[in-house]
Amino acid sequence: MTGGKDGLDRIAGVLVPVSLVSDPVAFGGERLDDCLVGDLVLQEGRAVRLEPATEQAARVVLPRLTEPHVHLDKCHSVHRLENVGGNLKAAIKAQNADMKGWTEMDVRSRAGRGISELLASGCGAVRTHVDWSDDDDPSVEPLAWAVLHELGEDSDLLLECAALIDIGALADSGHARGYARAIAHRNGVLGAFVFDQPERDEGLRNVFREAERLGLKLDFHVDEGLEPGLDGLERIADAALAVGFGGSILCGHACSLANCAESDVARIADKLAEAGIAITVLPQTNLYLQDRGQGTPDRRGLTRLHELRGRGVTVALGADNVRDAFCPVGRHDPRHVLSLAVVAAHLDPPLGDHLPLITTAARRGMGLPQLTVDGSAVEDLLICDAGDTSDLITGAELRSLSEKRSLTR
Ligand SMILES: [Zn+2]
Structure with a gap:
């Protein structure tokens, strides 16, 4: 200079x-x-x-760079896990078994390493998910929630923490209110895991009501599978449009959109665009966990990135899991994730057109002010x-x- x-x-x-x-x-x-x-x-x-x-x-x-979706509570735990290498349900089981032994020192050490990696990769803003067990007292925050907030305050990152709660546990309005109050206490993001739970509509109604009441951002893990009949993404869009939700909504995964006919993809994408819902594509974990069956996988498990962008939906890329039960490899590095997506999702040159996936679009998805x-x-x-x-x-x-x-x- x-x-x-x-x-x-x-x-x-x-x-x-x-x-x-x-x-x-x-x-x-x-x-x-x-x-x-x-x-x-x-x-x-x-x-x-x-x-x-x-x-x-x-x-x-x-x-x-902006990283909208990691799991700093779980990262760098693969070396001590048993039974890694199955589908999403197997990964949840393996990680939950490990979680029982988490201590403050353990979480601080692994998450601290993740934060150092994110800073070294050029990140300025990061959102991490933190598991909230559905048998917790909603008013009691998990150990990792407190540790991650402290680490965020001590680092140069803008670190947002999103609770990850089963949508079934939010179907009870009293529970939902308790969770939301505890999350708002530390300016967290209200997040939920939406799959095929029968109570998902009640859970979503409570989530949107509490988010409106407390001014919370929303973040969903939704339709993380290729099974037929997963419809959480459209239900979230319908719920948002029904209440005219004005806050920020980010949805990760949406793998099952790959099963949909073009007309269904177009209808759902239009609802997402109208509701201002952004989508995070997560190639590291989806490529590892999806299409588990006999032999070599031939479905990629990624959502319909091109079709969503083509209909005006904000799309971002995230690392998701790094060296845990959900993905035994991976890196906290948005450029690495973009490189993987170039190959997995055919993001063709000019490559500069795709840089917003890890910068401006990712910030928009997180509801942050624009940074160009x-x-x-x-x-x-x-x-x-x-x-x-x-x-x-x-x-x-x-x-x-x-x-x-x-x-x-
Ligand atoms: Zn995730």
């Missing part, structure tokens, strides 16, 4: 993905494939415009020695623009 005679700072030879600029015409620069090229001008610590490049462009500038390169403070920006967006996504080293040093601790 060099200081100019007029007091402005300047970074010569920069590429900025055009998908990450809110007003490309005003921002300036010359178009090169999926990027704008120029010298980046910083004024009072903010990126204000691109001017004609004075050297070859070899660095990409982008906003800090133009106008952002240098603390919210990253720089990467990469000559194009493929180079950026596949692993060139990221640094914070404000610190000009590696993010790796």
